Every structure is written in structure tokens, then in C-alpha cells.
Amino acid sequence: MDGLSVKISSLKLKNPVMVASGTFGYGEEYAQLIDLNELGAIVTKSITLKPRLGNPQPRLWETQGGLLNSIGLQNVGLATFVDEKLPYLQKYDTRVIVSIAGESVSEYCQLAQALKKETFDALEVNISCPNVQHTKKGLFAQDKDLSYEIIRKAVRLSHKPVIAKLTPNITDIGIIAKACEKAGAEAIAVVNTFNAMAIDLKTKKPVFKNIVAGLCGPAIKPQALYKVYEVKKAVKIPVIGMGGIMNLNDALEFIITGASAIAVGVGNFVDPKIPINIIKGLQHYIKDNKIGQLKQLVGSLDAK
Amino acid sequence: MDGLSVKISSLKLKNPVMVASGTFGYGEEYAQLIDLNELGAIVTKSITLKPRLGNPQPRLWETQGGLLNSIGLQNVGLATFVDEKLPYLQKYDTRVIVSIAGESVSEYCQLAQALKKETFDALEVNISCPNVQHTKKGLFAQDKDLSYEIIRKAVRLSHKPVIAKLTPNITDIGIIAKACEKAGAEAIAVVNTFNAMAIDLKTKKPVFKNIVAGLCGPAIKPQALYKVYEVKKAVKIPVIGMGGIMNLNDALEFIITGASAIAVGVGNFVDPKIPINIIKGLQHYIKDNKIGQLKQLVGSLDAK
Amino acid sequence: MLQAKCRVVAHHLLCSNYYKLVLQNRSMASKAKPGQFLNIKVEKGFDLLLRRPLSIHQIKDSHLEIIYKVVGRGTEKLAQVKAQEKIDVIGPLGHGYALTEGKAILVGGGTGIASLAFLAATLKNKYNQAPIVLIGARNKEDLLCSEALEKIGCTVKVATDDGSQGFHGLVTELFREMVAIFSTHPNMVYACGPLPMLRELVKLCRHFRIPCEVSLEEHMGCGIGACMGCVVKGTKGEYLRVCKDGPVFNANEVVL
Amino acid sequence: MLQAKCRVVAHHLLCSNYYKLVLQNRSMASKAKPGQFLNIKVEKGFDLLLRRPLSIHQIKDSHLEIIYKVVGRGTEKLAQVKAQEKIDVIGPLGHGYALTEGKAILVGGGTGIASLAFLAATLKNKYNQAPIVLIGARNKEDLLCSEALEKIGCTVKVATDDGSQGFHGLVTELFREMVAIFSTHPNMVYACGPLPMLRELVKLCRHFRIPCEVSLEEHMGCGIGACMGCVVKGTKGEYLRVCKDGPVFNANEVVL
Numbered sequence A, B: 001m002d003g004l005s006v007k008i009s010s011l012k013l014k015n016p017v018m019v020a021s022g023t024f025g026y027g028e029e030y031a032q033l034i035d036l037n038e039l040g041a042i043v044t045k046s047i048t049l050k051p052r053l054g055n056p057q058p059r060l061w062e063t064q065g066g067l068l069n070s071i072g073l074q075n076v077g078l079a080t081f082v083d084e085k086l087p088y089l090q091k092y093d094t095r096v097i098v099s100i101a102g103e104s105v106s107e108y109c110q111l112a113q114a115l116k117k118e119t120f121d122a123l124e125v126n127i128s129c130p131n132v133q134h135t136k137k138g139l140f141a142q143d144k145d146l147s148y149e150i151i152r153k154a155v156r157l158s159h160k161p162v163i164a165k166l167t168p169n170i171t172d173i174g175i176i177a178k179a180c181e182k183a184g185a186e187a188i189a190v191v192n193t194f195n196a197m198a199i200d201l202k203t204k205k206p207v208f209k210n211i212v213a214g215l216c217g218p219a220i221k222p223q224a225l226y227k228v229y230e231v232k233k234a235v236k237i238p239v240i241g242m243g244g245i246m247n248l249n250d251a252l253e254f255i256i257t258g259a260s261a262i263a264v265g266v267g268n269f270v271d272p273k274i275p276i277n278i279i280k281g282l283q284h285y286i287k288d289n290k291i292g293q294l295k296q297l298v299g300s301l302d303a304k
Numbered sequence C, D: 001m002l003q004a005k006c007r008v009v010a011h012h013l014l015c016s017n018y019y020k021l022v023l024q025n026r027s028m029a030s031k032a033k034p035g036q037f038l039n040i041k042v043e044k045g046f047d048l049l050l051r052r053p054l055s056i057h058q059i060k061d062s063h064l065e066i067i068y069k070v071v072g073r074g075t076e077k078l079a080q081v082k083a084q085e086k087i088d089v090i091g092p093l094g095h096g097y098a099l100t101e102g103k104a105i106l107v108g109g110g111t112g113i114a115s116l117a118f119l120a121a122t123l124k125n126k127y128n129q130a131p132i133v134l135i136g137a138r139n140k141e142d143l144l145c146s147e148a149l150e151k152i153g154c155t156v157k158v159a160t161d162d163g164s165q166g167f168h169g170l171v172t173e174l175f176r177e178m179v180a181i182f183s184t185h186p187n188m189v190y191a192c193g194p195l196p197m198l199r200e201l202v203k204l205c206r207h208f209r210i211p212c213e214v215s216l217e218e219h220m221g222c223g224i225g226a227c228m229g230c231v232v233k234g235t236k237g238e239y240l241r242v243c244k245d246g247p248v249f250n251a252n253e254v255v256l
């Protein structure tokens, strides 16, 4: 398995396959279906300072090759997470990446601070959830100064490697990625979901109370791949790629484009075995193609 | 058929179903398969001052529920368009909307000026093609000042209603829509294609020479719909909606969300009868639902 | 809960657009409880991304039976699966009906009767008392399971919207009449069906002070409790997961 | 050019993963010329958005025959279409082979032979002279059309990559040997097959000064000339549409 190990700055993963925040809960349920020890890393559902109720139902809507979600960050909150969920994850031989989401800069600071003494491997700072209110003007990750500030503080307060998770809903994602790099992020996770909506023709109402929801899945893959490309061009720190990854080929596309690791999101719903299948596929791929170390493939895109 | 007529500011259409620029050529080929007289409007392939070679092949790549294109505005150029293509279209009892694309503000001006004396119904100003170079920083439609300037000049120089065609690759499309409204645009066309890419795993090269290409089709529909919603909120002028419209329900979703007219793009490739089927479907829909005038539906979204 | 590629033992049209699907999987079958469901991948590709949740209608040895109605693209694709093919299934999932001894009335609307039939058989086996079953259907063509239920000894009453069989009207009206003429109330009501039916039924049960369990439906993402996608509002103000906290809830737990 | 829902008259596996599809449509059949193609919608939904272009292999009265190889998702879906079903077809499309009297050699690689068989039959009918046909295949299992071509009187020579039938090597090497031993050159070469084969063949034709027509493939959008999606570089520097200016081009017109 060693040929698959990758480094996300100071964070070493035994393989580059992670499961994306919000699609894997805190691992407990999926542990009944797959062996969590095989995963490169588990990113937890984003946690907030207080438990969050989340948005009213419906929260999901299927589209052509995609899924809209408006969960609104329902989660158990920091205290229960630390008491009940984290200990469970610590039992496994995989990297645990804790995702945090705040409603203000100060909440991110409190979260980073509170998690300082806990045992886990990296902190993913979700500044890009389209389903909750950030600032009046938009998402934190749409504002380079706020992005810088949040990431800077998280880096200072947490002694863990910090990953900044960005939104694709932006003219130039490179600018935000650079701000996060400057702020000390060790990696950039690309991408969170795309702003989108659906309407119910019978009632002429938006399907979602918030109107906007986040689109993920194979439908967005070509867009997500391009965002990875843009971020890779903008920064020197590693990129974690995601968006519609469903199989080995998808994973390879992200890796070749520049992702040092990849995450499976909605793919876990489609088939919980997808992450494991990708890991097995990568093993075969490097063997069949006589690639000593998978990391040699990262960013090997031959763009002339 | 009268119940279907809509007004795009000063432009009256017999029905709200148009065919989108670049997917219908100059109408000649499709005339062999459908009756052009039935369409609400035909938007021509964007024309440039000089004939354009376009981008190297491959130019198309299918994705899950979508299509990537990198045509690069291959077109016959203004002179041939005026001499050979426009006269052909003038024979039909449908609105002819001429789409123009320039490499600079001055080229847009020359195009608008040159077309002044020609007979057609509206000018669509394409400031959003992702497959050609605009400014060093990006697309014209990603810059509110340039968008304003181009549209303002087009409005001044042309005596035709001007439609601004915007890009979805932007943090806040409302800002650009407002700039175009202020500049005198009579309508906003939303959206052009989404930035995306594909790579060929065998060669590890990007599929497209330009790397980036434009994604369209059902895959983007939920995103396009949300862009229409955002633009509708931002401006008072009519919106022309497009992005993955393949059938009656899709068209109704855009109309209810706020589009006064809709356009079928890649749907023409899938089935050239789609625009006609939508028109027929709308007729039945208003009859069955006892809606006197289709325009009553425009923007009827019940967002609480 | 497990994931397996299950062989389709049989698959056929029951009536109008209702199908019965029989799957082979011993370990799933042995674990299944009434009210639980399977989450089924209906196609190989990703055109339709999500699995489709369908209740377990019956267990026969290593066979799991499903009854479903074709209502959209997913169930259309499912209907095309042929016997002997394999389909990817996760299950059994969710929290089923709480079995209680005593006189029970089961109220099913539409395909809701599918999971109640499994419950009826289980109650009969466990307590040797077959429940009363009220079935609501649009018309007699859409009527499911009534004969099978009678065979196991249930008293079956039918309500059809068009009066083509049994009581002419809603199954909830039939329920009200039934309870009003009973000398003793049932100890328990179990219900599965469309939301308006459940709402009305819960209202009636409150009125008659009969405990009631309802099986709910929501669009599902993961189907196993991880994504918080399938929630229903709980009476304490929190959101409960239909896939894991339900699909069967005590009527007092949820706001319908 | 017309669009129609054509009935599938027959559809079956020919060999390895090659299929023959027979469609019924009198007006399309009566218009079809060798080298033209049909643009076929392979599924009802929009999972695969685009139609698939496939050459016309043969016309028999009102029937249009296609020979295709399953290479990806689209052709896989097509292979599932059953006889008597209807599929949506646009055609005949494109600019076919220019018919010329005299000695012709047809060079086909893989499924490329499908359209050349139509050409051979047409040349034979029109000029009463059956052409020489060189067929390249990976092995004898993949060999298509040779018997049918012999039946209409063609001299058929086969080249297989593995030597399992005929000449052991590339069909272009076979061509070179053929021409080198001919006392007179053919008047015309028509070719359809993979790009490397066409490149090599065009080089040889230049060398021997034989006019040559090649049938090209490109990913297609509209398939009718409107979108500029399917271009190939022309020798004058312009981009030509495979779907309308081709698929058959004179070798001098295009840069391969």
C-alpha cells in the first residue's frame, strides 16, 4: 500500500482517498458497511459551536446526474462531538480531519481553540457552505479578507494542519486560495457545492425554503476539475480535490490535474464502496503502469 | 397561439421559445428538420468582425448529462453574415436576434455600427464566451465597468433592442446585470456556459487545447435556474433564461422563476424538435390550467 | 445493515402499475423486521444518482419481497430489471414497528400496505392474534394484499375512493366508523400511507386516545443516518432522521 | 436529411462485439448514398446527451443497415435496443464518396469496412465493375463483410494484425504490396478506418500518385453542420465540418 501514500504538507495519508464532509457523518454508520481503516482520511460533518437544527425539509433533491442539498449544517455541536463522536473515530487507523463551520470569525476562533487539546489529524475550515448565512454579502469564502482572517486565526489557534475549504461560486477562486495560503493553510479543499435551485411546478414554490441549495455529483465534475486546476495554478500548497468523483478514472483526473488527495462526497450515498474501490483501483493502476509512487502522478497534467 | 406571446421590453415574440446562439448556426440546416416559422426567435451564432477560424479540434466532449464545448467562435464574419446568412433568415416569420462578439470594446462598436442598417429584430451582445480571450483578467462579463461600457455603446450605436448575454462564472451576477440594465440593455440573457474542463487519461493531456471549455446541458440546469433567479431579483428588465432546457417542464421552471423567454441550446442537438415540442406543450399547459396569457406565469414563483 | 448484490428471484406486475420484486439474500432476510426498508440502486450508471428506499413487504426464508408502484424515473428503471439479474441493495434499514400484544388495527393507504402486511404476519406469529387491517385504495384495481392478509386470519376492510369495492370513501373515515362502533378500543394503531391520511389518522387516534405508530417517507441521501437529508420535524423541535430514527415513529414523536 | 422514429427491423451480434442494426425507413433509404451516416439517439433520457453517428452499411429497399462496434456507453446502450422498438434517427447526413468509374481499391480498417461495403455495391451497380477491397482487422474473429463483398464480385484481400487470416500485418502494408505488384495503378482509392491507417494510406497514395478519398470521424454535436463542433483542419488552413463538408473528403482537402 505504500506506493499510495501522499503528503498534504505536514499530514501524511496512507492513501489519497478521503470521504467528504457532510456525506459520511462521523463514520459510525458507514463502519457497518466498509472498513474505515482502509480510508486515507475521514472528514467529519462540519461541526458548529452549538448543536444546529439545520434547515426545514425537504433537504435533498435529485437532478440530472446531480444532487441538491440544503442540510443547513445540522450537527451535534462541539461538545457532543468531542465527547461522543471523536473518541469513536480515534479507534480507527485512518486520519481524522475535523471540519468546523462558524457563523462569525469569533466562532471559528472558539472552535479552533476548543479543539486544540483534542486528538485528531487536521482541521478543515469550512468557509463555503451555501446553506447557511455567512455575511450579508455572501459566503466567507467569497471574500478574500474574511477568508484570510478566518484561516489566519485558525492556524494560530490550532496546532493542527489547517485545510481551507473553498466555494466554487466565485469569479476567481485563485484569489481566495492565495489568501488562504498566505494565512498559513496547509492545503486547499476544492470544492464545496455549487449554488443552484429547483422548483416544484405543482406548487410554483422553490423546493427549498432557502431557495438556494448546493449542487454536487457527476453533473459538476467538469466544473470542479477546472476549479482544482485554477487553485493548483494559484498556490504552492497541496490541493484536495472533490466534486462528482465516482470511480477510479474520476479520481485519476483530479490527481493528474493537481489534487494531492481526493474526496468522495455523494458517491458514498450511491455506493458506500466507492472510496474502497478507488483505493484498490489506484493500487492496480500504479502497478500496471509501473508508477513507483502515486504522488508522482499529482499534477502531472501535460498542459503543453 | 396568441396566449403565448411575450414582450421582451420593446421586442414582441409570438411565443417565448428561442434557440440559443451557437447551437443553431444561421438556421439553414435546421430549416430542413423543423419549421422555423414556429419559433419565437432565432439567435444566430455569434458573429465577429472578421471570419474566425475557431479553436483546434476536439471541440466537443460529452460529460454526465452535459456537453463541454470549445468552438472558439468559428463563424463566417460580419460581411458574409450580412450578405448571405441574414437574407436567408429574413424570409422567415420569426424574430431574428443577431449575436455579436468582439475582442475589444471597439470591435463591439464596429459590429453594432455596421449592423445598424440591416434588418433584424434585436442585437444580443455576447460578452461571455469562455472559449476566446477577452481581457487578461477574464471575460468582459466578469467586469462590471467593461460590461457597462460595451452595452452602453452597443445601445447607442444600434437602434435595435440590445440583449446582454452574461456569464455564470461570477460571484454575483446581479452586479453585472444591473450594470447592463443601467447601460440601456432591454433584456439580460442568462446564461452562457460554465467554465469546466476534461482530461484524457491516456495522454494525461487536457482534452481541449485551451484547457477550459464551456459546460452546458441538463447537468447545469439547477445552476442556470438559480442564475436566472438572481438576475431577476437584481433588475427590472426582462430576463431570457437558458441552460439545460430539454422539455416543457424545464421551460416552465425558468419562466416561473422569472424568464420572459427561454432558449434551447444543446437541446437542439439532442432533438431538433425540442423547441417545437415546448411551444406545443406551453399551448396545452395554458389551456389546461386556464391561464389566459402565458406572460402571467413569468416570475410567478411563490418564494414565500 | 449490510450491502449486497442480490439476485432477483422474481419480478412481476401485480396490478395497474404496482410491481412485486423478490430478492434473494439470506442474511438480510434473517435480520429484517417489519417496517424496515431496503435502499436499492436502480441502475448501474449515475443518471439517477440516489438509491430508492422501498419497504420490506414480506420475508420467505432467504427471500425478501418488495411491493412498489412506478411513480417516476427511478421506479421505471427498477421495473425494467429482469429476474436472475443482480441489483445492489443496502438493508435492512431503519427502525421498524414496535410490536405490542393486544388488539391492533393496521391502516394502509396505497403502497403503504406493503410494510403493514409484514407487520400483520409478524404480530400473528408472535402473539397468535391476527390484527384488523384497513386498506385504502383508489379503486378495486389498485387494491393490494387483501387476500393474503385474510389468509393469515386478519379481518380485512377495504375503502376505495370510487366505491368500487368495500367502503366508499377514505380509509380514515372507515377507521373512524370502525372505532366508533367497537365496544373496546384497539390497543394500538399502526399506519403507513400518504401524509394526509397519516395526519388525519393521528388526529383520530389522539381523539380516541389510541397509541399510534406511523411510517414516514422522505427523500433520502445516504439512507443510513449519516447525512441528515431525510428529516422530519420532531415534537421536541429537533429534526429526526426518517432513515434511522424512523421510518416508523410513534405519532407523539413527530410533527406531521 | 430527415428526422424519424425508425422501427428496428433486426438487431444482432455479428462477431466479437460488432452488431448489425437494421432500420426501416423508406424515404431515408431512398436518399442514402455511400459514405453518408445516420445520427442516432441511443436512449430516451439525457444521461448521454448526444446522438451517435454511424455510417450506412447497406440499403435494401426501405431498410437501412448499420454495422457498429460497442466501444463505450453509447454503443452499449444502443446494443440493448430490441427489434420492433423505435429509435430516433436523423439522416442520411453528410457528403459521401464521389463515385468514379475505373479501377478502385477500397481500404477499410475495423468498422470502416461498413461504409465501404455500401460503396462497393454502388460502384458495382453503377459501373458494372466490382472494386478490389482490402480489409484490415485485428484477427479473423473481427473480420467483417468479406463474404458479402466477394459475393458481389469484389476481389477481397484481408490483413490481420495477428496473421490469423490473410496477410499478416497492417492493411496499409498489404496495400503497398498490392500497388507495387500491380502493372497498372488503380484510378481511385477510397478509405475508411482509424486515423493512423488513413494517414499512412494517404502518404502511400501521394507517393504512388493515386487520388484518394478518406472518410473521417470526429465527435459531433448537431451532426448537421450548424455548430462547428466536428471540425478537421483543411489544407487551406480553415476548419471543415466532418458532418457536412465530410465525412468523406478528398485526401488533398484535409490535414490528417
Ligand SMILES: Cc1cc2nc3c(=O)[nH]c(=O)nc-3n(C[C@H](O)[C@H](O)[C@H](O)COP(=O)(O)OP(=O)(O)OC[C@H]3O[C@@H](n4cnc5c(N)ncnc54)[C@H](O)[C@@H]3O)c2cc1C
Pocket (backbone or CB within 6 Å): A061, A062, C037, C050, C051, C052, C053, C054, C055, C056, C067, C068, C069, C070, C071, C072, C073, C074, C075, C076, C111, C114, C115, C216, C217, C218, C219, C220, C242, C247
Ligand atoms: C422508508 C420508505 C419506504 C418506502 N416504501 C415504499 C414501498 O414499499 N413501495 C413503494 O412503492 N414506495 C415506497 N416508498 C416510496 C418510494 O421510495 C418512492 O416512490 C420512490 O423513491 C420514487 O422514485 P422515482 O424515481 O420513481 O420517483 P421520482 O419522484 O422521480 O423521484 C425523485 C426523487 O424523489 C425521491 N422520492 C420520490 N418520492 C418519494 C417518496 N415518497 N419517499 C421518499 N423519496 C421519494 C426519490 O427517491 C428520488 O430521489 C418508500 C419510501 C420510503 C422513504
Ligand SMILES: Cc1cc2nc3c(=O)[nH]c(=O)nc-3n(C[C@H](O)[C@H](O)[C@H](O)COP(=O)(O)OP(=O)(O)OC[C@H]3O[C@@H](n4cnc5c(N)ncnc54)[C@H](O)[C@@H]3O)c2cc1C
Pocket (backbone or CB within 6 Å): B062, D037, D050, D051, D052, D053, D054, D055, D056, D067, D068, D069, D070, D071, D072, D073, D074, D075, D076, D111, D114, D115, D216, D217, D218, D219, D220, D242, D247
Ligand atoms: C461519420 C461517422 C461515421 C461512423 N460510422 C461508424 C460505423 O459505421 N460503425 C461504428 O462502429 N462506428 C462508427 N463511427 C464511430 C462511432 O460514432 C463511435 O464509435 C461512437 O459514437 C462511440 O460512442 P460511445 O458512446 O459508445 O463511445 P464513447 O467513447 O463513450 O463516446 C464518448 C463520446 O465520444 C464520441 N465518440 C467516441 N468515439 C468516436 C468516434 N470514433 N467518432 C466520433 N465520435 C466519437 C461519442 O459520440 C460520444 O460523444 C462513426 C463516426 C462518425 C463520425
Ligand SMILES: Cc1cc2nc3c(=O)[nH]c(=O)nc-3n(C[C@H](O)[C@H](O)[C@H](O)COP(=O)(O)O)c2cc1C
Pocket (backbone or CB within 6 Å): A020, A021, A022, A023, A045, A046, A067, A069, A071, A073, A099, A126, A129, A165, A191, A192, A193, A216, A217, A218, A220, A242, A243, A244, A245, A263, A264, A265, A266, A267, C221, C227, C229
Ligand atoms: C448532504 C451533504 C452534506 C454536506 N455537508 C457538508 C458539510 O457539512 N461541510 C462541508 O464542508 N461540505 C459539505 N458538503 C459538501 C461535500 O463535502 C462536497 O464538497 C461536495 O458534495 C462535492 O463533492 P461530491 O460531488 O463528491 O459530493 C455536503 C454535501 C452533501 C451532499
Ligand SMILES: Cc1cc2nc3c(=O)[nH]c(=O)nc-3n(C[C@H](O)[C@H](O)[C@H](O)COP(=O)(O)O)c2cc1C
Pocket (backbone or CB within 6 Å): B020, B021, B022, B023, B045, B046, B067, B069, B071, B073, B099, B126, B129, B165, B191, B192, B193, B216, B217, B218, B220, B242, B243, B244, B245, B263, B264, B265, B266, B267, D221, D227, D229
Ligand atoms: C456548441 C455551442 C456553441 C455555442 N456558441 C455560442 C455563441 O457563439 N454565442 C453565445 O452567446 N453562446 C454560445 N453558446 C452557448 C449557448 O448559447 C447557451 O448559452 C448554453 O449552451 C447554455 O444553454 P444549453 O444548456 O441549453 O445549451 C454555445 C453553446 C454550444 C453548446
Ligand code: FES
Pocket (backbone or CB within 6 Å): C219, C220, C221, C222, C223, C224, C225, C226, C227, C228, C229, C230, C231, C241, C242, C243, C244
Ligand atoms: S438519508 Fe442520510 S440521514 Fe437519512
Ligand code: FES
Pocket (backbone or CB within 6 Å): D219, D220, D221, D222, D223, D224, D225, D226, D227, D228, D229, D230, D231, D241, D242, D243, D244
Ligand atoms: S456536428 Fe455540428 S457542425 Fe458538425
